[in-house]
Amino acid sequence: MTVFIIRRLMQSLAVVLVMSFIVFGGVNIVGDPVEMMVSDEATQEEREKVIRSMGLDKPWYVQYGRFVAGALEGNLGKSFVYGEPALEIIIHRIPATFELALAALLLAIVIGIPLGVYAGLKPDTVASKSIMAGSILGFSLPTFWVGLMFIMVFAVILGWLPSTGRGDTVPLLGIDVSFLTLDGLAHLFLPALNLALFKISLVIRLARAGTREVVHQDYIKFARAKGLTNSRVVLVHLMKNIMIPVVTVLGLEFGGLIAFSVVTESVFAWPGMGKLIIDSIQSLDRPVIVAYLMIIVLIFVIINLVVDVLYSILDPRVRLSEMKS
Amino acid sequence: MSETAAPPAVPAPADAGKVETPFHRFCRDFAESRVATAALAVLAAIILLALFAPWVAPTDPYDLASVSILDSKLKPGSQSMDGLTYWLGTDGAGRDLVSAIIYGLRISLGVGVMSGVFALCIGTAVGLAAAYFGGRIDTFIMRVVDIQLSFPAILIALILLAILGKGVDKITIALVIAQWAYYARTVRASALVERNKEYIEAAQCLALGHNRIVFRHLFPNCLPPLIVVGTIQTAHAISLEATLSFLGVGLPISEPSLGLLISNGFDFMLSGLYWISFFPGVALLVTIVSINLVGDQLRDVLNPRLQK
Secondary structure, three states: OHHHHHHHHHHHHHHHHHHHHHHHHHHHHHOOHHHHHOOOOOOHHHHHHHHHHOOOOOOHHHHHHHHHHHHHOOOOOEOOOOOOEHHHHHHHHHHHHHHHHHHHHHHHHHHHHHHHHHHHHOOOOHHHHHHHHHHHHHHHOOHHHHHHHHHHHHHHHOOOOOOOOOOOOEEEOOEEEOOOOHHHHHHHHHHHHHHHHHHHHHHHHHHHHHHHHHOOOHHHHHHHHOOOOHHHHHHHHHHHHHHHHHHHHHHHHHHHHHHHHHHHHHHHOOOOHHHHHHHHHHOOOHHHHHHHHHHHHHHHHHHHHHHHHHHHHHOHHHHHHHHHO | OOOOOOOOOOOHHHHHOOOOOHHHHHHHHHHOOHHHHHHHHHHHHHHHHHHOHHHHOOOOOOOOOOOOHHHOOOOOOEEOOOOOEEOOOEOOOOOEHHHHHHHHHHHHHHHHHHHHHHHHHHHHHHHHHHHHHOHHHHHHHHHHHHHHHOOOHHHHHHHHHHHHOOOHHHHHHHHHHHHHHHHHHHHHHHHHHHHOOHHHHHHHHOOOOHHHHHHHHHHHHOHHHHHHHHHHHHHHHHHHHHHHHHHOOOOOOOOOOHHHHHHHHHHHHOOOOOHHHHHHHHHHHHHHHHHHHHHHHHHHHHOHHHOO
């Protein structure tokens, strides 16, 4: 077990190192940082002064060493746009993104499981068939366009819900959150539903497949034979057994929600780190881009590490097959 | 013996002469689903529209001489100054949306298919190499594939585009790098099964070269799952390109794909001009749904486990 975790940790470290190399190389080789720092009218002397002050006259490995050393100290440079340390700006935006992703996850479970279980219990009804057709549509619909249509219908035509921003926030354990105020909830609903759409389809499919498998098992027949009410059989006996794959897949998909929040945040002007990266790419704010890429890679590596370790605890086959190879 | 000569009571002998080729069986199985056949027809129509855009489109939306700013933001069904009907309305610059969508399809499909084909070639080569040679090469390649697949494709494409910048070539590179791993994993899985079959062993006993065995013997037998993954991933690529272009990190303004058209309409939507975003989105949706439906049916038809 320890060996397995250590190996996985080493692998994660390697991924972070490789990514830091790619990001650093991309920024300094493909793009030219001097171009962005120096105005067009600058003289040659001024240019060279900037190059020296940024350490760009040193060989690339010295520069890379400095970049890594700085990153380890939490120093990834100052934003050109905001004039503040890039890392702080991003960390400040993380709670908004996580709140949105968690809300989407919750919606996926609350909407997806009942629909999926229903479609699994009564597969031949018209309602079930429409649910499944809807889930195919949910997989195919481009997220950003659905977001636009939500704004169109609910904000512009009906005027029920606001379309941009986070609304009122209140501090909870030192972090500003939206979901505790009525205004914040109204602002949260549309983006969360938009982000959840794909996962709702996924949960419907998983819950339906699970239900169809479980419903023929002996323990369900036995529970029915005992004379338990239908609701108790479904809610207790069936539900418990279909939750395992649903929870596993959703855990794995949480990272995907954070990645896709880039799209939803841009559509709904949600002030999270996804909107920040798009804004930064457009304003060529390199330090923020680099810092974002490093942080998102770190978040993903941590999520993957946690999932892998949890898996190996839950399922010994995973770590045994790993040991052999 | 010709079919017309056979007595109608015994149609069997007429059929017995013909050997049903796998391709015929494939076509018949595919046509069993009406939805999938309809989707295929829609898809074919879309591809033709995209291919022949300059001849099919009512106007050339990017010819500055024929676009008039006086016609901007017209509702669907309005008439232009010179009597032309704008069935889907016009955008902020007075371009006919029908034409803009047809031209946009051309770019969206082009980028999607091109990146799909490149990713397929790279992924297939890598996957076949991993399965055929096994050992350390296999372990290394599959480790890289696993690590890459643990990141969502949109994130990888975004990282690359943040570094590379905008452009048709750049988004194609980004999509290829984001998607090759799916193909590699699919090909490796089926090649591993095929590799242990007798015909490969026989080919090896004949001392045929590695290239010949891999490409003439192993590869054709790995095609069915590859075709399925290919259709689904192409739909993904089109959707990803639209998303990234919408976010302003994909294609430049000079290459107006469907994603960019939708993005242009976003600015007008809050003032109630829904059609500028709505119709390009419908076109995108219809394209993606029809590719996915065709892909789904292909999976059912090509899966030997489901064959009766």
